[in-house]
Amino acid sequence: MDKNFQEEFKPVIKFEPPLYKQRHQFVKDLVEKYKPKKVADLGCADCSLLWMLKFCSCIEVLAGLDICANVMKEKMHTLSPLPVDYLQPSERSLTVTLHHGSVAHKDPCMLGFDLVTCIELIEHLEESELKKFPEVVFGFMAPSIVVISTPNSEFNPLFPRVMLYRHPDHKFEWSQAQFQSWALETARCYGYSVEFTGVGHPPTGMEKVGFCTQIGVFFRKSPQTGESVQSEKPTEAVYKTVFKAVYPSLKDGKYLQNAVISEVIFTAQIIKHRLMSKREESGDDPERKSKFQHSVDSFSDCLGKLVVEKHMEPFVSGNEVYIPLSTIFSFPKVNRLCGTFEKLCKLIAGKVTLSSDGSAVMFNIEHENEEN
Numbered sequence: 001m002d003k004n005f006q007e008e009f010k011p012v013i014k015f016e017p018p019l020y021k022q023r024h025q026f027v028k029d030l031v032e033k034y035k036p037k038k039v040a041d042l043g044c045a046d047c048s049l050l051w052m053l054k055f056c057s058c059i060e061v062l063a064g065l066d067i068c069a070n071v072m073k074e075k076m077h078t079l080s081p082l083p084v085d086y087l088q089p090s091e092r093s094l095t096v097t098l099h100h101g102s103v104a105h106k107d108p109c110m111l112g113f114d115l116v117t118c119i120e121l122i123e124h125l126e127e128s129e130l131k132k133f134p135e136v137v138f139g140f141m142a143p144s145i146v147v148i149s150t151p152n153s154e155f156n157p158l159f160p161r162v163m164l165y166r167h168p169d170h171k172f173e174w175s176q177a178q179f180q181s182w183a184l185e186t187a188r189c190y191g192y193s194v195e196f197t198g199v200g201h202p203p204t205g206m207e208k209v210g211f212c213t214q215i216g217v218f219f220r221k222s223p224q225t226g227e228s229v230q231s232e233k234p235t236e237a238v239y240k241t242v243f244k245a246v247y248p249s250l251k252d253g254k255y256l257q258n259a260v261i262s263e264v265i266f267t268a269q270i271i272k273h274r275l276m277s278k279r280e281e282s283g284d285d286p287e288r289k290s291k292f293q294h295s296v297d298s299f300s301d302c303l304g305k306l307v308v309e310k311h312m313e314p315f316v317s318g319n320e321v322y323i324p325l326s327t328i329f330s331f332p333k334v335n336r337l338c339g340t341f342e343k344l345c346k347l348i349a350g351k352v353t354l355s356s357d358g359s360a361v362m363f364n365i366e367h368e369n370e371e372n
């Protein structure tokens with residue numbers, strides 16, 4: 001038969017979105033559902049899953065492990081904080097670390113994780129490594145959830161070019177029954193339950209072959225506290241840390257103070273600007289003044305959806321404008337950043353010019369008047 005003709009009529013399976021993206025999205029959905037704080041990706045390769053996960057706001061610790069340092073290093077810079085992260089520090093803390101090592105070895109840096117992901121990893125393990133893998137991941141690391149994905153060999157006949165395995169580095173590819181029996185036995189041994197699913201649907205009429213990528217989601221049956229795990233498992237460090245990034249966070253006092261000072265000055269400036277323009281509009285006419293007072297009130301209401309309802313009003317005295325701290329504190333963003341009025345006072349002490357009794361932010365408008 002003509003070769004071109006043959007090629008043309010071979011079924012072509014193309015996934016949209018591509019299968020690797022579907023696998024990563026599966027993990028992201030799981031993170032959004034269970035909200036783990038600490039996530040480790042084993043066999044993280046070029047860190048693309050880690051990069052996607054750094055945007056999940058529940059995660060505070062992200063770690064990657066791979067036996068190939070070079071593949072990790074290729075794109076590890078994408079895990080570093082960006083200038084915008086420093087300009088607007090996040091409320092959560094985030095540390096990202098990459099380790100060079102093997103899943104066949106235990107290292108204490110892998111303790112205390114809530115979720116461990118092993119995406120297309122196990123089929124790359126030598127027989128001896130695969131034997132040690134369950135004890136390292138389920139016995140030693142013992143996270144609440146483990147996700148393992150691996151190719152489903154029953155799907156392979158649908159790929160025209162796959163001869164034995166989908167990738168030259170694969171040491172094996174399992175059928176659904178083989179994966180499920182390994183997963184069920186591992187779960188039984190280490191006190192986990194397992195649910196099977198997958199990504200990459202088979203074509204209509206061929207549902208029996210199952211998903212192209214088979215996935216097992218393991219849930220630890222008994223609760224375990226992070227501290228007891230670490231103290232009971234003394235082990236020597238064997239992995240080499242090749243990357244570490246600590247993201248700026250408002251949990252860090254220095255970033256919180258900067259954010260509060262900027263927000264207080266910004267809020268006070270807006271109130272002052274509004275106050276001055278209303279004063280100019282109203283002149284000395286008492287009727288107009290009362291209208292002005294009303295508009296300052298409604299301005300505050302609509303701008304800030306104030307948290308504290310009753311507060312002192314801003315006022316002008318001579319060349320000084322006073323914006324009460326209680327007014328500033330009633331603005332939601334300042335309120336959320338500081339939590340308490342006392343904390344607000346403490347954080348801006350010595351950093352913002354205040355009235356002599358410390359109750360208001362003070363601006364001198366002498367030079368502003370000259371400019372006008």
Ligand code: SAH
Nearest residue numbers: 043044045066067068102103119120121124
């Ligand atoms: N998880 C990635 C890619 C998986 S490819 C993704 O979702 O796209 C398999 C990766 O496992 C490779 O980067 C390989 O270097 C790594 N690997 C193979 N054997 C390993 C071992 N024993 N320990 C840790 N990583 C290993």
